[in-house]
Amino acid sequence: MRKINQTIFSIFCVALLPFILLLPERDTKQLKVPSNARVLAQGKAMYHSACASCHGEDGKGDGPVAANLRSQPDDLTNADYDYRSTAAGQLPTDYDLYRTITAGIHNSAMPLFKQMSSDDRWAVVQYVKTLSPKFADSESIPLQVVNYGHPILSSPQSLAKGRKIYIQAKCADCHGENGLGDGPLATKDVDKKGRQIEAMDLTNYSEYKYCHNASDIFRILYTGLSGSHMPSYAATLSEEERWHLANYVWSLQNCDQYRDSK
Amino acid sequence: MKFRNIIVEIATLSTIIVGLNDRSTAIPLFARKYNTTCFTCHTAEPLLNDFGRRFQAAGYQLPGTGSDPQTVFDQTTFPIALLTQPMISHRETTERLMNTTTTNTSFSGIEVGLFSSGSLGANFSYFTELPVAISHGETSIEINDIHILYTDVLHDGSGNLNFRFGKMRLFIPFIPNTLLSNADPLVYGYRALGVTRTAANDLNFADPTFGVSAFGMLPQVLDGLRWEIGATGGNKSDIDLKSAHAFFASLNQTMYLDNAPLRIGAIYYGGSQDVYDTTITAHPWTNKVSRAGIDAEISDPWTKRVNVFGEYLIALDANTNNAGTSHRMNGGFIGINVIIAPERFYFYGRYDYMSAHETGDIQKQIDIGFHYHARPNVVFIAGCTVMSEILPKSVDETTLTLGLGALFGF
Numbered sequence: 292m293r294k295i296n297q298t299i300f301s302i303f304c305v306a307l308l309p310f311i312l313l314l315p316e317r318d319t320k321q322l323k324v325p326s327n328a329r330v331l332a333q334g335k336a337m338y339h340s341a342c343a344s345c346h347g348e349d350g351k352g353d354g355p356v357a358a359n360l361r362s363q364p365d366d367l368t369n370a371d372y373d374y375r376s377t378a379a380g381q382l383p384t385d386y387d388l389y390r391t392i393t394a395g396i397h398n399s400a401m402p403l404f405k406q407m408s409s410d411d412r413w414a415v416v417q418y419v420k421t422l423s424p425k426f427a428d429s430e431s432i433p434l435q436v437v438n439y440g441h442p443i444l445s446s447p448q449s450l451a452k453g454r455k456i457y458i459q460a461k462c463a464d465c466h467g468e469n470g471l472g473d474g475p476l477a478t479k480d481v482d483k484k485g486r487q488i489e490a491m492d493l494t495n496y497s498e499y500k501y502c503h504n505a506s507d508i509f510r511i512l513y514t515g516l517s518g519s520h521m522p523s524y525a526a527t528l529s530e531e532e533r534w535h536l537a538n539y540v541w542s543l544q545n546c547d548q549y550r551d552s553k
Numbered sequence: 554m555k556f557r558n559i560i561v562e563i564a565t566l567s568t569i570i571v572g573l574n575d576r577s578t579a580i581p582l583f584a585r586k587y588n589t590t591c592f593t594c595h596t597a598e599p600l601l602n603d604f605g606r607r608f609q610a611a612g613y614q615l616p617g618t619g620s621d622p623q624t625v626f627d628q629t630t631f632p633i634a635l636l637t638q639p640m641i642s643h644r645e646t647t648e649r650l651m652n653t654t655t656t657n658t659s660f661s662g663i664e665v666g667l668f669s670s671g672s673l674g675a676n677f678s679y680f681t682e683l684p685v686a687i688s689h690g691e692t693s694i695e696i697n698d699i700h701i702l703y704t705d706v707l708h709d710g711s712g713n714l715n716f717r718f719g720k721m722r723l724f725i726p727f728i729p730n731t732l733l734s735n736a737d738p739l740v741y742g743y744r745a746l747g748v749t750r751t752a753a754n755d756l757n758f759a760d761p762t763f764g765v766s767a768f769g770m771l772p773q774v775l776d777g778l779r780w781e782i783g784a785t786g787g788n789k790s791d792i793d794l795k796s797a798h799a800f801f802a803s804l805n806q807t808m809y810l811d812n813a814p815l816r817i818g819a820i821y822y823g824g825s826q827d828v829y830d831t832t833i834t835a836h837p838w839t840n841k842v843s844r845a846g847i848d849a850e851i852s853d854p855w856t857k858r859v860n861v862f863g864e865y866l867i868a869l870d871a872n873t874n875n876a877g878t879s880h881r882m883n884g885g886f887i888g889i890n891v892i893i894a895p896e897r898f899y900f901y902g903r904y905d906y907m908s909a910h911e912t913g914d915i916q917k918q919i920d921i922g923f924h925y926h927a928r929p930n931v932v933f934i935a936g937c938t939v940m941s942e943i944l945p946k947s948v949d950e951t952t953l954t955l956g957l958g959a960l961f962g963f
Binding site: 336337340341344345347348353354355356357358359360361394395397398399400401402403404405406407408411 | 587588589590592593596597602603604607614615616617618621622623710712809812813814852856857858892895896897
């Protein structure tokens with residue numbers, strides 16, 4: 292008898308589904324463009340419910356969840372963002388922040404919030420900027436956004452050049468001879484937050500953060516990663532050299548034959 | 554039947570092998586869906602962290618995304634996850650009245666939990682848990698949990714009012730399947746014993762039950778105040794019940810001490826069970842059951858890596874044998890979780906105590922152990938449980954259980 296009751300209840304639940312799905316949905320597209328104060332209030336509310344658990348109510352990166360994580364949430368008050376399209380030492384663009392919220396950061400606890408409405412995501416961007424005084428006078432310093440120039444497609448010749456640059460630029464010191472993240476500096480140094488450097492295993496796509504193709508690697512070679520020892524190579528490598536290096540690094544995931552090519 | 558068992562076993566082993574592949578970071582469905590790690594929501598599986606609780610309360614969706622979700626109909630793959638936790642355990646029971654000792658070493662067998670969850674539309678989501686057990690060549694599937702959530706009913710983003718209905722676990726503060734310890738808290742499963750020392754009711758209010766509940770946050774009153782009321786069909790499995798129904802209410806307040814969560818709460822569960830036991834009487838009678846408790850949880854505000862939690866519960870079961878007899882129980886537990894290395898190594902410990910007044914039954918339990926995350930979805934578990942039960946003049950035994958196992962999630 293009990294099983295029959297449970298079965299009937301399960302069928303009842305499933306039968307309700309079509310009716311539930313036919314309920315009218317809220318039209319979020321009819322939202323009016325809010326004033327700046329409303330945007331900030333909207334952003335603050337979203338930040339409180341979606342971001343504060345990790346980044347903390349004040350954005351210091353010390354939320355209740357932070358201690359559980361190996362990779363610590365960014366301290367938003369110093370605006371030291373790893374993932375940007377701007378030159379080393381510069382603030383991110385609004386779109387950089389929007390993109391991070393939208394796409395998340397793979398291989399970290401930062402999930403993708405692409406189901407959050409676009410208005411809400413832009414509101415969070417505006418609110419996050421109020422957490423750091425650096426954004427207050429950011430208008431006065433023009434941002435230098437990465438210039439991709441003339442992309443060079445991957446080829447055996449490009450990969451061979453990239454391998455040479457990889458050695459010359461001392462990438463192997465952290466990432467290891469074969470990109471496995473086992474370079475001599477990888478286990479001896481600490482970053483400016485006092486954490487031991489864990490250089491990325493470039494052969495493992497799962498470890499890539501904010502990186503989906505060689506162009507993204509080119510971007511990181513331009514911007515560097517502010518929260519780590521990964522420097523910007525914008526001044527030390529030419530655009531062409533950075534494209535060869537980006538192609539080589541991206542190839543490490545799949546093309547074993549190029550790893551040791553001289 | 555045999556063919557189906559072989560298929561299920563091969564599928565299980567294949568997924569385990571795939572999961573152990575060094576390149577793989579396959580992780581269960583929410584982590585896949587949101588391209589994140591398990592630790593976004595879990596301190597260590599299955600223990601939920603602060604964000605995980607918000608995720609759960611938002612209807613198994615990221616907070617702030619309920620109004621425009623990616624539904625299961627939009628997804629290219631059906632959202633399903635597998636969890637399996639094979640364990641080897643050695644048990645030694647010493648019975649002092651009879652002066653006997655028995656030992657037993659066993660393997661839990663392969664039980665795979667199939668989970669599916671996702672959005673059905675704006676503010677609607679579902680959650681299911683279907684355990685598939687393979688034992689002695691037989692495969693069985695249960696419906697452990699299947700419920701639908703309707704979140705943000707007021708459409709104002711406040712989270713004031715949400716509904717869920719179906720077969721589900723009540724939002725008691727320390728749900729057993731979200732604790733690091735595998736040992737069930739004793740007080741949740743307390744059952745009054747009748748004149749023949751058999752269970753006179755059948756209640757474990759930590760188990761899933763059919764029902765409907767309303768819940769939400771009340772930031773207008775206090776930031777972090779959560780409420781829930783529900784009506785359930787009660788629990789019934791072993792004894793013959795004609796019907797059961799119960800009412801559940803809980804109130805829970807979360808505060809933060811330097812971003813370290815501090816929670817206090819209260820719960821009440823009361824109901825009746827219409828029992829039909831022909832060995833006692835030819836007519837059904839009604840048990841009245843009630844449980845009331847308070848709970849608290851605190852994380853240390855300095856390192857935020859030590860979490861202490863506890864609950865105290867009293868029970869009153871009336872008319873348990875159709876003769877007006879009442880039974881009372883009081884007890885509770887206090888536990889600790891320690892993050893030794895984030896996303897890697899954890900220690901847990903819990904002490905349970907339960908005293909049943911009319912029968913004089915006293916149970917005590919200590920459970921300690923470690924979790925080691927070899928990968929986010931591969932966890933090795935070692936635990937030790939010492940359980941002592943004294944029933945005057947009939948039982949005086951201590952059971953030591955040592956367990957070694959692993960938890961795989963795909």
